[in-house]
Amino acid sequence: MDSDPHGVFPSSPKYHPYYPQNTECGGVIDLGLSLRTIQHEIYHTSGQKYCSNEGYRRKWGYVKVTMDGFVVGRKVCVLDHGGYSTLAHQLEDMFEMQSVSGLRLFQMESEFCLVYRDEEGIWRNAGDVPWNEFIESVERLRITRRNDVTLPF
Amino acid sequence: MKSSSSQSRYVKVYKEGNHIGRKVNLFAFNNYESLVAALSHMFDTTIRLDGDGNSSVSRNHHTLKYLDKDGYWMVAGDISWNNFLSRAQRLSINSPRNP
Numbered sequence: 090m091d092s093d094p095h096g097v098f099p100s101s102p103k104y105h106p107y108y109p110q111n112t113e114c115g116g117v118i119d120l121g122l123s124l125r126t127i128q129h130e131i132y133h134t135s136g137q138k139y140c141s142n143e144g145y146r147r148k149w150g151y152v153k154v155t156m157d158g159f160v161v162g163r164k165v166c167v168l169d170h171g172g173y174s175t176l177a178h179q180l181e182d183m184f185e186m187q188s189v190s191g192l193r194l195f196q197m198e199s200e201f202c203l204v205y206r207d208e209e210g211i212w213r214n215a216g217d218v219p220w221n222e223f224i225e226s227v228e229r230l231r232i233t234r235r236n237d238v239t240l241p242f
Numbered sequence: 243m244k245s246s247s248s249q250s251r252y253v254k255v256y257k258e259g260n261h262i263g264r265k266v267n268l269f270a271f272n273n274y275e276s277l278v279a280a281l282s283h284m285f286d287t288t289i290r291l292d293g294d295g296n297s298s299v300s301r302n303h304h305t306l307k308y309l310d311k312d313g314y315w316m317v318a319g320d321i322s323w324n325n326f327l328s329r330a331q332r333l334s335i336n337s338p339r340n341p
Binding site: 160162186 | 307314
C-alpha cells in the first residue's frame with residue numbers, strides 16, 4: 090500500500106524537493122543528503138509551481154476555494170503568500186461581491202470564517218496553526234458563514 | 243478514446259440565456275487571452291477574465307467559467323493555461339450578476 094502516492098514526504102522514494110521529477114529537465118541525481126536552496130522558481134510544462142524557499146515540501150501550490158452559497162469556485166496559490174493576512178486579502182478580492190460588508194476573515198466580528206481540509210482529510214479552522222505548517226498541509230479551502238458551520242471536527 | 247498526443251480537445255461552450263451551445267478546440271489556443279478573444283467574437287460579447295480580482299470593473303462584461311474534473315464550476319484564469327487545458331470539461335459565459 091502506497092500511503093504517499095504523491096511523494097510528499099521525504100521518506101518517499103519519489104520525493105525530490107528541489108529538482109524536477111521528469112527527465113526533460115536534466116539528469117541530476119539528488120541523494121537528498123544535503124540541504125540546498127534553489128533561489129528561483131521552476132515551472133513544469135504541466136504548470137506545477139515550486140516554491141523558491143527551502144523546506145517547503147508541497148509541489149502544487151494551488152488549492153480550490155469555494156464559498157458557501159456561491160456556485161463558482163476559485164483557485165489560489167498558497168505559496169504566493171507569506172501569511173494568513175495576504176491570503177485573506179486575496180480571498181476578499183475574489184469573493185467581495187458575495188457579501189455586503191466584506192469577508193473580514195480572521196476578524197472576530199465577521200460572519201464568515203475560513204476552514205480548510207488538511208492532508209488527512211480533516212476539516213480545520215484556518216489560522217490555528219503557524220503559516221508554514223498550514224501551507225504544507227492545506228488541500229482545500231472553504232469560506233463558510235459562522236452560524237452555518239456544521240462540519241464534523 | 244483519443245491518445246494523449248491528440249491535437250484537439252473540444253469542449254462545449256454555453257452562453258447564459260442561449261440554449262444552443264458551441265464547441266471550441268482548446269488546443270487551438272496558446273493562452274487565456276486568445277481563447278477569450280475567440281469566444282468574445284463567437285458569442286458577440288466582451289468577456290473579461292477575472293483572474294486579478296477586479297470584479298467591480300467587470301460588471302459590464304461577461305465572465306468565463308469552466309467545469310473542472312471534480313464537477314465544480316471555477317472561474318477561468320486562476321491556474322496556468324496548461325493546467326486549464328487538462329482540467330476544463332466545459333465552458334460557460336455568464337454575466338457577473340449571475341455567475
